[in-house]
Amino acid sequence: MIIFGERINGMYTDIGDALKAKDPKPLQYWATKQEEGGSHYLDLNSGPAIPKEERAEAYKWMVNVVQEVSELPLVLDSTNYDAIEAGLKLCKRPAIINSVDATPEKMERVFKMAADYNAGVVGLTMDKKGIPLDHDLRVAFAMELVAAADEHGLPMEDLYIDPLILPVNVAQEHALQVLESLRLIKQLADPAPRTVIGLTNVSQKSPTNITNLLNRTFLAMAVSAGLDAAIMNANDEELVDVAATTEILLNKNIYADSYLKVFRAR
């Protein structure tokens, strides 16, 4: 299970303010804290805090200040590919581009960029028209992403297909479709592409007393269905425990009494 720490995102007030004020401290605090929690990658997303024309500068700045305190590889999370490319140039370790959908011109740009910078790619199972409900359509988009990645020579272990989970309180019918998609995506190619979800989405706008429960429960279900990675709260200790425990129960890792500790040490 690969954990992308989600917290360095301009949607959060402290990060949004830090981006505007160019104050590295909140970013560096969360970089370190998420690494301690068990993150394998740090997702960087400026969110709407920064105007479009300043995004490239913002991503360069984010990459630099985070790399000052953390050795973790980065996930550059934006729909603005110029900003991502500006950030990729500064990444010290192979990064991941988050994300591209199955629109041909976007795939062309992103997979070429991935090849140029030795980066991975998160591919979303949607196109211009939006997110389909049906798992069949999600998997069809996944197939297009797999084909495009293959065409550009991107190894399947660097392609993360995201079948897009939506909040359960407004789109309850999606979770089941996402689980079925995860199962099928794993059969698309041999070796199979990796899979990822933006886990916290499932609990968005639900009352705070149940968000953790929703995240933890869905993570266990998704890992059972074939999930390899999640953009998630790396500092919810019990959520990380659920990830470790699910892998043990699925016989993906060999059990030892201290498996929770070992999971974090990787």
Add this chain to the structure above:
Amino acid sequence: MSVTIVKERNASKVGEVVLGATSDQGGTRTSTVTIGGDSALPFLHFEGKFPNRPAIAMEVNDIVPAWNETIKKQYGDVFSNPGAWAKQCVDDFGADLIYLKLLGADPDGENRSPEDCARVVKEVLAAVGVPLIVVGCGDTAKDSEVIAAVCEAAAGENLLIGVAEQDTYKSYAAAAMVHKHTLIAQSPLDINICKQLNILINEMGLPLNKIVVDPLIAGLGFGIEYAYSIMERARMGALGNDKMLAMPMFCSVGYEANRSKEANTPEADNPQWGEHDDRAVLWEALTASGLLQVGASIVMMRNPGAVAVVRKNIDELMSN
């Protein structure tokens, strides 16, 4: 029609462990032995690299051993002199390592003092230039004293000491850390305890590259397939990036193979089993070669005839 060879891509490899220390490194060995480093299942040279040969350790005791004649007659008059015994193993039989078992410490036997045991270790160190494996007599309480004394007396030699088990590992790990030795971590044919013990020892501060795993084995005909499956699982884990199972493996072949009646029964007692000398060699050699096929990095052996057979087998397996 051309056939495409299907290749497995492994995420990781077996850790490398160095045994012994030369004078530059704080010891007195004339050479060191490096084991592990395999990046594929054993001897699949087309899938990965095998930078280090499996090593053969020959057994030496500090008392005259109760071995059968077919083994004993291949040695000279060395059994009352561990230094000379070790030297013959290295000079005449080509042992890569000496495995010194301090049976004389046994409270029910000669009950030698820890200091006496340490003296024997020093004698053997003086007699040969290869690295040493040193283990106690099997009595838990006595062994912790013996190993502490041995570790101190041979500080800096980077002995491979053992055996640390789930209930006793603390004193072994501490002695190994303080006096710069490497540790055998032994688990009772149990992959989960094997992993847990490595975690516990590592948590005490001993680096992973100072641990060699003894998964416990059985000899040919006495459950070797069970040992094989445990070792196979550990090796798959190591190649799949499970760092807590990625240590090289030690197998006490000489001891286990020679516990069987097949290795010990003279021809006269059971003519159907055939000639005893060859049978004893084969019983030990086949136990060793079976375990080499599942990733043994050190095979501990007794019978010089079997050592010759296994060395030839290793030569063949390593040439790709």
